[in-house]
Amino acid sequence: MPTAVVTGANRGLGAEWVNQLLGDGWTVHAGYRSEPGPLEALANSSLHVHQLDVQSKDSIASFADSIPEQIDLLVNNAGVMDGQWGDLTEIDDEWALKVIDINALGPVRMVQALYDKMTHRTLTKVAMVSSLMGSIDDCHMGRSYAYRASKTALNMFTVAMKNEAADGQITFAILHPGWVKTDMGGDSAPVEISDSVRGMRKVLESQTLDNSGRFIQFDGELLPW
Numbered sequence: 384m385p386t387a388v389v390t391g392a393n394r395g396l397g398a399e400w401v402n403q404l405l406g407d408g409w410t411v412h413a414g415y416r417s418e419p420g421p422l423e424a425l426a427n428s429s430l431h432v433h434q435l436d437v438q439s440k441d442s443i444a445s446f447a448d449s450i451p452e453q454i455d456l457l458v459n460n461a462g463v464m465d466g467q468w469g470d471l472t473e474i475d476d477e478w479a480l481k482v483i484d485i486n487a488l489g490p491v492r493m494v495q496a497l498y499d500k501m502t503h504r505t506l507t508k509v510a511m512v513s514s515l516m517g518s519i520d521d522c523h524m525g526r527s528y529a530y531r532a533s534k535t536a537l538n539m540f541t542v543a544m545k546n547e548a549a550d551g552q553i554t555f556a557i558l559h560p561g562w563v564k565t566d567m568g569g570d571s572a573p574v575e576i577s578d579s580v581r582g583m584r585k586v587l588e589s590q591t592l593d594n595s596g597r598f599i600q601f602d603g604e605l606l607p608w
């Protein structure tokens with residue numbers, strides 16, 4: 384059975400990735416930053432739960448060391464919102480750097496740390512959970528400055544890595560999950576968590592080396608950069 388890694392797996396979209404993958408017979412290594420939460424109650428011999436803070440190289444290294452098998456899928460899902468500052472005079476640079484560190488560099492660190500766990504003989508798929516808010520073309524208002532910039536940076540890191548990674552049989556999908564009913568998305572969000580993850584998984588099914596690096600929504604719509 385194939386093996387997946389999911390970051391930020393204790394709630395929201397990450398927890399749903401874990402549920403759906405386990406339901407389809409995958410072995411899943413699920414990372415949580417602070418509390419395992421519902422992961423603890425999921426009695427499943429195919430689920431392995433690890434503490435994982437994507438800001439910490441040490442945490443990522445011990446996570447990678449504890450994974451015995453090769454992985455077929457890495458879901459870089461962990462992410463944080465910023466302070467939703469009201470205007471540009473309120474941007475807090477320490478906070479902004481933290482958001483960029485988690486959302487843009489966290490996934491890059493995960494790819495680096497797990498590179499040797501990818502087979503390089505068969506295709507390994509990497510889901511970069513980004514956001515439409517990282518689209519420069521689609522940015523018509525301010526606020527969420529650091530969140531937007533972090534996802535734009537994630538998109539560029541991914542596109543810049545994709546050719547080199549293709550030599551190692553790694554393909555990337557840059558995914559917008561939609562506006563989803565999670566702690567981050569809030570109750571007014573129109574998309575259900577299960578529909579979002581089901582859609583992103585369907586997108587991944589059509590992922591190849593040739594379409595690596597596409598910026599694509601959970602329903603398959605290609606997005607502007």
Ligand SMILES: NC(=O)c1ccc[n+]([C@@H]2O[C@H](COP(=O)([O-])OP(=O)(O)OC[C@H]3O[C@@H](n4cnc5c(N)ncnc54)[C@H](OP(=O)(O)O)[C@@H]3O)[C@@H](O)[C@H]2O)c1
Binds near residue numbers: 418459
């Ligand atoms: N919901 C939406 O409408 C929406 C839209 C576009 C994109 N996204 C993206 O989708 C992804 C998941 O979002 P969500 O809505 O499920 O958010 P969420 O409910 O707020 O969950 C975020 C998850 O990320 C984890 N996390 C945060 N910082 C971390 C770190 N340093 N190391 C490891 N884990 C960390 C959190 O762990 P803790 O529980 O420890 O805080 C939590 O498990 C994010 O990348 C987000 O930007 C969401």
